[in-house]
Amino acid sequence: MLANVENGSVVTLETECRICAGKNRRVVSGVGRGSKPLTTVICTGCGLVHSHPIPTKEELDRFYTVDYRKAYKSTYEPKLKHTYRYAPGAYQRVAEIARHASPEQTRFLDIGSGSGEFLYMARKAGFKVTGIEPNTGYADYTRRVLGLPVQNCTYETAALDPDGYDIINLNHVLEHLPDPLASLRVINSLLRESGLLSVAVPDIQHTNHAPWTRFHFAHIYNFNHETLKAMLLKAGFEIIPEGSASTTFLARKVSEHFSDAPMEMPENYETLWADLHATSTIGHVASKKGIGRFLNKCYRYPKEYLLAVSHGNAPKILDRVFARMNRTAPVRAGTDPRS
C-alpha cells in the first residue's frame, strides 16, 4: 500500500491512532527481517510504531502456519538450554508479582504461556495457575513434560473461569496482536477487582537489533516505555512503578470504564524518531551494542548448553533454579506483603 513511499516521508492514514487519535504517520522503514518488504510507520502525534497496513487475520494465520510450521508440529519441543536461559527471569517476575499481590490474589492466568517457565514458577510459588497457548507444540509440551494445565487455543476461544482472575501475565504477546488496546480492555474484563497485569514486550527504543533486523512481520506494534504506558492507562490500569521499567510493566486494574480521550505525546515521537535513526546501518556492527551482543552470545551459549544437559530434563532445571533463587529471595503466593 505504501510502496514507493520513501523513508522519512509523512503520510496521512484513514485510521486514527489508538493513543492520540492522530492520522499522520512518518515512514520509518520499508524492510523487515529477512530483507522482506515491510512498511513500518511512526505516529507523529505520540510515537506509536506499527506495521502498515496492519495485517488481516487471514494474513496472520497464513504467516503462522507457513513460516512457523515447524513450531506447529506436535513433536516440537523447546531445547533445554532455552529452559535454562528463561528460568531465572521467570522466577524474578513471579517474585515481583507476588510482592504486590494480596494473600487472596492467587488465581493466575498466563496468556501465551509459551514453553511454560512462568507458569511452572508461579505454581511452585503457590499460585493457582492456568495457561493459554495457541501454538500446538508448546501447549502439548507444557502439559506433557511440565504437567501444567494449558489450553491449546487463543484467549478469544478459551474456556475461561467466569469468576475471573487475580493476576494475568502477558509475556511477549501484545506486540503480535492486531489491536493491542482492544485486547488490553478484554484482559481488564477478565481480571477481578484490583487484579494485577504483568506485561512485557520488546523495547523498540533500546533494541540491540541491527536496523535491518529490527522490524518483523509478526511484531505488528513496536512499543517504547511511553506508548505502552499510555495504552495501559487507556485500558483502565494504573502503573506500579516498582514493578515497571522499559517495556515491562506491572499494572493494577483500577477501572472498568475506558477513556477515549486522545493522549498526545509529540515529544515522545520526536525522541523516538531521533533514537531510531541514531545508529547508522554501518555504524551498528562496530557499536558497543552490536559487539556486546556478539561477545555475550559466544560466551553464553556453550555454557548454557553444558549446564542444561547436565541437569537432565526441564522440570529438574526449573526446580533447581527455583530452589536456588528462593534461598536468597523467597517467593510465596498468599503471604501478606505488608507483614
Ligand SMILES: [Zn+2]
Ligand atoms: Zn498516535
